[in-house]
Amino acid sequence: MTDPKKGYLNRKIHAIALLLIFLSVNAACSLQSQVEVNGTSDEEIGPQWNIFGSETDISLLIPDDDDLFLAYHPPCVRIREPQNGMIFTADDTGFANIQIHITSSDQAASIAIYDNGTQIGSVNCPCPITFNFKAGVGMHTFTAKAAGSDCYSLPVTIIVNPSEPSVEITAPINGQLYSAPSKIEIHTNVLSEHSITKVEFFANAQKLGEDTTGPAYSFDWTNIQTGVYRLTAKATDDQGHAAISNYILVVIVPEKPLAKADLGLTMSASPSPALIGGNLNYVLTLTNFGPSRANDIVLTDFLPGGLDPLPSKATQGQYDINTGEWKVGSLDPYRSARLTIFTEVPIGMNPGWIYNEATVAGAERDQDTSNNYARVNTLLIRRI
Numbered sequence: 001m002t003d004p005k006k007g008y009l010n011r012k013i014h015a016i017a018l019l020l021i022f023l024s025v026n027a028a029c030s031l032q033s034q035v036e037v038n039g040t041s042d043e044e045i046g047p048q049w050n051i052f053g054s055e056t057d058i059s060l061l062i063p064d065d066d067d068l069f070l071a072y073h074p075p076c077v078r079i080r081e082p083q084n085g086m087i088f089t090a091d092d093t094g095f096a097n098i099q100i101h102i103t104s105s106d107q108a109a110s111i112a113i114y115d116n117g118t119q120i121g122s123v124n125c126p127c128p129i130t131f132n133f134k135a136g137v138g139m140h141t142f143t144a145k146a147a148g149s150d151c152y153s154l155p156v157t158i159i160v161n162p163s164e165p166s167v168e169i170t171a172p173i174n175g176q177l178y179s180a181p182s183k184i185e186i187h188t189n190v191l192s193e194h195s196i197t198k199v200e201f202f203a204n205a206q207k208l209g210e211d212t213t214g215p216a217y218s219f220d221w222t223n224i225q226t227g228v229y230r231l232t233a234k235a236t237d238d239q240g241h242a243a244i245s246n247y248i249l250v251v252i253v254p255e256k257p258l259a260k261a262d263l264g265l266t267m268s269a270s271p272s273p274a275l276i277g278g279n280l281n282y283v284l285t286l287t288n289f290g291p292s293r294a295n296d297i298v299l300t301d302f303l304p305g306g307l308d309p310l311p312s313k314a315t316q317g318q319y320d321i322n323t324g325e326w327k328v329g330s331l332d333p334y335r336s337a338r339l340t341i342f343t344e345v346p347i348g349m350n351p352g353w354i355y356n357e358a359t360v361a362g363a364e365r366d367q368d369t370s371n372n373y374a375r376v377n378t379l380l381i382r383r384i
Helices: 004-024
Strands: 076-079 087-089 095-104 110-115 118-124 129-137 139-147 157-161 166-171 176-179 184-191 198-203 206-211 218-221 225-235 243-244 248-253 261-270 279-291 296-302 318-319 323-332 337-346 352-361 371-380
Touching: 076 139, 076 243, 087 095, 095 110, 095 139, 095 157, 110 129, 118 129, 129 157, 157 243, 166 225, 166 243, 184 198, 184 225, 198 218, 206 218, 248 352, 261 352, 261 371, 279 296, 279 323, 279 352, 279 371, 323 337
Parallel strands: 087 157, 176 248
Antiparallel strands: 076 095, 095 129, 110 118, 110 139, 139 157, 166 184, 184 218, 198 206, 198 225, 225 243, 225 248, 261 279, 279 337, 296 323, 296 352, 318 323, 352 371
């Protein structure tokens, strides 16, 4: 590994040499030098998404290299897993075993790990490396930083539910689309040996209401505005224990009664299975089955957490990795558009299944929304 401080000195020597040549030769000349850039990673770091739908682009925190001189930057640390917004369940002891996978843009002597601002341990490089932590019931926000650096990684927030109660949303189904104005009946399944005092319902972290009259806990959500919503439920028992469900994604689209367009979406992943440390590409094909022209088409694909996105390719419009939206525009009847999203699978990811889901909606009325949602599962494996 090249020392970035040496790189800085080499650049200064190179600049002095150019000045001496200019003073000794009284003629115009053009010099082109190859300057080695060291000390920063060319890895593209994408935004982290949490269950509340927020985003942060940490590339804005990384300064650009100067044309001549390179200032020394400490290693940039990143928590690869767990992913932001994950929910875990504690065992009978009240703790969940969390594996914190960490990578660094440069090798550091050691990396400190923090939970809610308190250091919980440290690990020695080389990276990637895994730190095992027993997390108690509640919300945990993990950060990490290299020794001698004041730059923390992006925070990763997870929730550890107690062993009881447990709660899941059974309706609506994940990825379901509705036309506005609409009403959604949210139903849950709650399991507990103790009495449930209430089940609260949330959309994008905003409380919609609660139900205290079980055992079938539900909520009728009315007067819904157009948009993309992540629904969650929180169950609390008479012991004061509370558990949060995984989120359910629903899309509310505007309705134009006089125009109808049936949008259909398919998705594939290649290669499958995908090698950790290699590439994984998603191909999304959107078709307008008519009878009218579809306008203001927007496809939403947040990508699985942990993947490093590369520049995408679309036959029309452009995919924005920060918002997860592909603004397709308009599509004539019986015409198709295609989006290819290129990604890299970081070496620090664990083997196992990951899934990618996408939804699409337009301005016209879509009477059949069963094909507006696509999902593909991909197995990640290590190179033998």
